[in-house]
Structure formats: C-alpha cells, structure tokens
Amino acid sequence: MTFAVALVPLVATPFLLWWIPLAGCGAGVTFAVLDLIYDDVPAANLAFGVHGLLCLAVAVWLVADRRRQAAIVAEVAGPIHLDTALTERLRVAFPRWGERTAAAVLLVLGGIGGLAWYGHRAAQVAAHESAAVRADGVIRSVDNTEGTIAVEVPQPVEVDVVGSYEAGQVIPVLVDGAWVRPVAEPEDVTGWLGAGLGALCLAALLLVREQRMRSAGRRLLGGPLSAVELTTELDDHGRAVLPDGMAVVPVVAAPMRSTSPLVTDEDEERTAEEIEDFGRQWRGDGQESEPQTVTVAGDLRDGGWVLLISDSVVLLPEAPLRMPRRRPEVTKAPPGEPLPPMDTGDLPELPVVLWSRPRDRVLGALSLLGFAIGPAVVLAGAPDGWWQTVLALWAGGHFAYQGWCRLNTRVELTRSGLVAHGRGRVHHVPWQRLYGVRHDEKGLWLAWEPGSTFQIGGVADRWGAVMMRLRELSLAAGDPGGRVTSRLGGASAVVLVYAFVAIATVWWQHR
Known part of the structure; x- marks a missing residue:
C-alpha cells in the first residue's frame, strides 16, 4: 500500500516538471523523503536522495530567478490604468471554469471509483486469506509471456505471478475454494489505490490552475x-x-x-x-x-x-507566462512561390478534375488493402494476445484511411468555384474566396478564406495559373459569390465501416 501511494509522486514528477515545474520539484522531493523513510535498500536511498536534492535545488533556482526577473521589470515598467468600460468587457470575456474544470470533475469521479474498487477488492482478498488453508502445490506449466502458472491443488488452477518459476517446482500456496495464491506473492490490488490517488491529485492540480487563472483575472482587472x-x-x-x-x-x-x-x-x-x-x-x-x-x-x-x-x-491569457526551453517557431511565410494568373486566352472546358500524381494514387490503392489485411491477420490467429490484436486492427485501419485519402485527393474546377477533396472533408470554395495559389517541389498549394490551406501533388503549374485567372474574372465581374462550405467526405464512411468490421472480427474470433 505504501508503495502504491509513493508511486504517485514518482510517476508525476517528469510530467509535472514539464507542465508545472515547481509542482514537479515538490513531487520529486516528496518521493525522495518517502523512499528514505520506507525503503531499506541503500542504493535506492542514495539514488532517490540525490534526485530529491536536485529537485530541491531546481525549485530554489526557479523561485530566485522569478524574483530576479520581477526586480528587473520593476526598474523599467510604468503604471497603466485600463478604461472602466474596457475592464468590464474584459471581465466578462476572461476565461472562466471550462474544459479543465470538466476534466477535473471526471477525474474526481474516476478517482473515487478507483478508491472504492480498491476497498472492495482489498476486502475480498482479506476474506480469502482469512478463510484459506495452506498447502503445497505443484507447478504443471509456466507461461512467461502472459505471466501465469498452472498450479495443481489438486486440480490445475491458473494463477497470475510476478516471479520466475519452473515446471515441476513445488511451492506453498493459500487455497480457498477456486481462489489460489502463492504464499510468496499475496494478491496485489493496490494498483487501484494508486490510480485513484493519481486521478484525485491531477484533478486537484487542474482545479488549482483554474482558480489561479480566476485570481489572476481579478488582479489584472482590479487596479493599476x-x-x-x-x-x-x-x-x-x-x-x-x-x-x-x-x-x-x-x-x-x-x-x-x-x-x-x-x-x-x-x-x-x-x-x-x-x-x-x-x-x-x-x-x-x-x-x-x-x-x-x-x-x-x-x-x-x-x-x-x-x-x-x-x-x-x-x-487575454489562458495560461501563465513561460520561459521556453527552446526558441519558438514563429508563424512561417506561405510555402513556395506565388503563381500569377494565366495570360489572356481561351480557358479550358469546365468542369475539370485535377488528380494527385499517379504514384500517390497507386500507393493509396495498395494501402487501401489494409481494410482486408488487418481483419484477415486477426482471423488467421497470427496475433498473440489482445494487444497484438488491437495493434493489427489499428494498423489495418490506419492504412485503409491513408489509402482512401491518397486515392481520392483531387480538385475539381467549375465555373462558380473549386471543390477540394481532402483528408476527411470536401470544401466548396467560390472563386471570390480564393486567396491565391503557390507552387513548390511538392505541388500546388491553395489558400482560401478565412485561413485554410490545401496541398495537391503532381498537378502542373499551369492549372494554378488557370485558377488565378478564374478568380480574377469573377472579381472583375463583381459577383459577390457565396460562403466557403465544407462537408464530411468518404473517408468518414470508410472509418465507420472499418470499425464495424473490426468489432465483428473480434466477436467472430472469440465467439
């Protein structure tokens, strides 16, 4: 039980050092103290003791550095007063209880459920242990892959174990009807305790973060x-x-x-x-x-x-200011070079469909075979265990989705606008809403209102010039055009059908 409790700050330390550095340092120091109190292994005491001291040093450095930063800013900063009307509008718009709060509530419910289930399972184990009799059991088989052994007491019973055993070995066991446990390995249900405590701790951190944001809003809008x-x-x-x-x-x-x-x-x-x-x-x-x-x-x-x-x-801020670990990438310039409208001349007959390069479509057709290969591999019995089954089905679905997208990526040019078939969605863009077309070694890049981009490979540059010419003619005609619209494409149907096939495959295999 003590280990399950101590495991929470140990697991949380690297995550918190990235998310909330001071909290991460506190978690590291907490685990180091718990290890020194409850662990009797000198090597572990030394290692985690050094780890705790390093976390403490980082915490001291963070606090001192923040004070130094505040002192430097105080020397050059001047006071400002926000307009009263602006302050009231900002007060309404400032982020309030939102997704983090909802996530915290769900984590609290999950944490309470984990603790309740731990209490239930611990009571069951205690009842079995008090009613059990001690006997010698013979190990008939060992499955190191699944971590189980078959113990004869006198009927073979499969038992989950952690240690290493050999067939034919005689071990002392506790027997209570169908419940059998090696004496050396009492049944451990403290994982539910650790999961419940971890969920509650994470919920507390999220709620504290929300409360800090609300307090910061009051400070920012409450005075000079x-x-x-x-x-x-x-x-x-x-x-x-x-x-x-x-x-x-x-x-x-x-x-x-x-x-x-x-x-x-x-x-x-x-x-x-x-x-x-x-x-x-x-x-x-x-x-x-x-x-x-x-x-x-x-x-x-x-x-x-x-x-x-x-x-x-x-x-308005939605999180506190952070010093980045590396220089952030500012928004990049558009890719490639812009394409001008085509010279005056005859436009091609519309509509025209521009497909991606043949190589991409061939790869897409081959990847689409994953729709059948994934379930076939599972039905053939190749996966060993549930996780390999999930991996095989996920890989089949991934290749099927990617294949469909590669096979169906295209742009259709009409007199009123273009229709771009992309990953999962189909976009209808009037010519008046097209920003422009650029080209690079990957193909053509299209952008339209309000800020969407689309890339298609293997299309000649002249088609980009044609699009810009059609845009130019529409603007010259004074046609206001419509709004950009989008809808779900065929990839969504592929995902739904594959999910049904995957579920049916698992059912058929375990029927």
Missing part, C-alpha cells in the same frame, strides 16, 4: 498594472512570443477587439484588414509582416499572468 512595451509575434501554436523568444504567453484564440476605449462584439470574426493582409501575403502582393508592438501589462516573469494590449486588440 505595471507595464512595458515589447514586440510580439504569434508562433505555430497560437502563443504570443516576446522578443528573441525570451518568453511565450498562451493566449485565448479569439481576441477582444477594441475601438478605443470600448470593445466591439466581433470576438470571433477576423477583420477585413487581417483577411486582406493574409491574401496579399499569399499572392505575394504584400510585404512580410513585422513584429507588432504591444503593451505587456501585469506580472512579467516566468509563471506570471499578463495582458497584451495594442491599439485595437486585447489578448
């Missing part, structure tokens, strides 16, 4: 803030990157837009200026965007919470 002006860019994960990658701020995906000093209701819509800037960049008509200057207001240090304020946008 220390602020400095810095440049920032967004990285590929939607985080604001401060100068030279010195820190990242995870921000809410939909910013609050302000018409100084108020905030408009366009929380989830991109501005027309942003859309046009992206389109010009994709077509190669604009200049490369420069980092934006923003006011960083709040607790500017590792683990602190800040607001990012510009002339028109307020970015």
Whole structure:
C-alpha cells in the first residue's frame, strides 16, 4: 500500500516538471523523503536522495530567478490604468471554469471509483486469506509471456505471478475454494489505490490552475498594472512570443477587439484588414509582416499572468507566462512561390478534375488493402494476445484511411468555384474566396478564406495559373459569390465501416 501511494509522486514528477515545474520539484522531493523513510535498500536511498536534492535545488533556482526577473521589470515598467468600460468587457470575456474544470470533475469521479474498487477488492482478498488453508502445490506449466502458472491443488488452477518459476517446482500456496495464491506473492490490488490517488491529485492540480487563472483575472482587472512595451509575434501554436523568444504567453484564440476605449462584439470574426493582409501575403502582393508592438501589462516573469494590449486588440491569457526551453517557431511565410494568373486566352472546358500524381494514387490503392489485411491477420490467429490484436486492427485501419485519402485527393474546377477533396472533408470554395495559389517541389498549394490551406501533388503549374485567372474574372465581374462550405467526405464512411468490421472480427474470433 505504501508503495502504491509513493508511486504517485514518482510517476508525476517528469510530467509535472514539464507542465508545472515547481509542482514537479515538490513531487520529486516528496518521493525522495518517502523512499528514505520506507525503503531499506541503500542504493535506492542514495539514488532517490540525490534526485530529491536536485529537485530541491531546481525549485530554489526557479523561485530566485522569478524574483530576479520581477526586480528587473520593476526598474523599467510604468503604471497603466485600463478604461472602466474596457475592464468590464474584459471581465466578462476572461476565461472562466471550462474544459479543465470538466476534466477535473471526471477525474474526481474516476478517482473515487478507483478508491472504492480498491476497498472492495482489498476486502475480498482479506476474506480469502482469512478463510484459506495452506498447502503445497505443484507447478504443471509456466507461461512467461502472459505471466501465469498452472498450479495443481489438486486440480490445475491458473494463477497470475510476478516471479520466475519452473515446471515441476513445488511451492506453498493459500487455497480457498477456486481462489489460489502463492504464499510468496499475496494478491496485489493496490494498483487501484494508486490510480485513484493519481486521478484525485491531477484533478486537484487542474482545479488549482483554474482558480489561479480566476485570481489572476481579478488582479489584472482590479487596479493599476505595471507595464512595458515589447514586440510580439504569434508562433505555430497560437502563443504570443516576446522578443528573441525570451518568453511565450498562451493566449485565448479569439481576441477582444477594441475601438478605443470600448470593445466591439466581433470576438470571433477576423477583420477585413487581417483577411486582406493574409491574401496579399499569399499572392505575394504584400510585404512580410513585422513584429507588432504591444503593451505587456501585469506580472512579467516566468509563471506570471499578463495582458497584451495594442491599439485595437486585447489578448487575454489562458495560461501563465513561460520561459521556453527552446526558441519558438514563429508563424512561417506561405510555402513556395506565388503563381500569377494565366495570360489572356481561351480557358479550358469546365468542369475539370485535377488528380494527385499517379504514384500517390497507386500507393493509396495498395494501402487501401489494409481494410482486408488487418481483419484477415486477426482471423488467421497470427496475433498473440489482445494487444497484438488491437495493434493489427489499428494498423489495418490506419492504412485503409491513408489509402482512401491518397486515392481520392483531387480538385475539381467549375465555373462558380473549386471543390477540394481532402483528408476527411470536401470544401466548396467560390472563386471570390480564393486567396491565391503557390507552387513548390511538392505541388500546388491553395489558400482560401478565412485561413485554410490545401496541398495537391503532381498537378502542373499551369492549372494554378488557370485558377488565378478564374478568380480574377469573377472579381472583375463583381459577383459577390457565396460562403466557403465544407462537408464530411468518404473517408468518414470508410472509418465507420472499418470499425464495424473490426468489432465483428473480434466477436467472430472469440465467439
């Protein structure tokens, strides 16, 4: 039981060092103390003692470094006051109890269930042990793969074991009817205890994180803030990157837009200026965007919470500021080179279907055979154990899905727009909503509103020029066009049918 409890901080340490470094250091120190108290193996005491000291040293360094950062910022920061109307709008928009809370509730329920099941199983084991009689059993067979032995007492009974045994060996066992256990290996049900405690600890961390976010919101919106002006860019994960990658701020995906000093209701819509800037960049008509200057207001240090304020946008934090382990990748420029519209001349007859390169389609057809190969391998009895069965069926489904996507990737050109058949979805894009077409060694890249991209290989560059010409003609005609729409493609049906076949295969094998 003690080991099951101590295992929780041991397993949590590497995860927490990545997620919440100070909590990870605390978990490492906690396990080191528990090991010194309850473990009588000197080598383990030494190893985990050193590990605990290292965690303690890292914790001290983190606290000291955060204080040093706060002192440096205090020397250059100045106070700012948020407009009252803006503060009220931000108070409503600030992240509240959300997915983390729901996950914490589910973890609490799971943790309580794990502890309850542990209590039930522990009572069962105690009842068996009190009623059991001691006898000598002969091992008739050993299955090291499954970790079981067959003990004759006098009828053969299969028993799960951890140690190594040999056929013909005589071992003392406890027998209570059909319940048989080696005396040297009492039945261990503490795994449920460890799982339940781990779930409760993770739930507590999530709730503490949510509460810290709410407290940070009250601090940020409750009075004057220390602020400095810095440049920032967004990285590929939607985080604001401060100068030279010195820190990242995870921000809410939909910013609050302000018409100084108020905030408009366009929380989830991109501005027309942003859309046009992206389109010009994709077509190669604009200049490369420069980092934006923003006011960083709040607790500017590792683990602190800040607001990012510009002339028109307020970015709200959804997590504390972090010092990255490596320089973050800022959003890259569009791939390849832009394709201009084709010269005036006759356009091809429409509709036209552009398929991916033949090599990709052949590979797709071969991969699609996984639809039959995965279940066939299982029915042939090749997998040894349930996990190999799951692996074989998963591999078959993966190849079937990838094969279908490769085989059916295409772009259809019509007079009103293009239809792009991609992985899992089919997109209908009016020509007026097409940003542009670019090309590189992989093929053609298409982009359309509001920010979707699509890649198809093996298509000649002239077809990209044709698309740009059709876009140009539609814009010149003044046709407003419709909205971009998308729907599920045939890949979803393939996944559902394969899931049914996989379930039927498992049922047939175990009927």
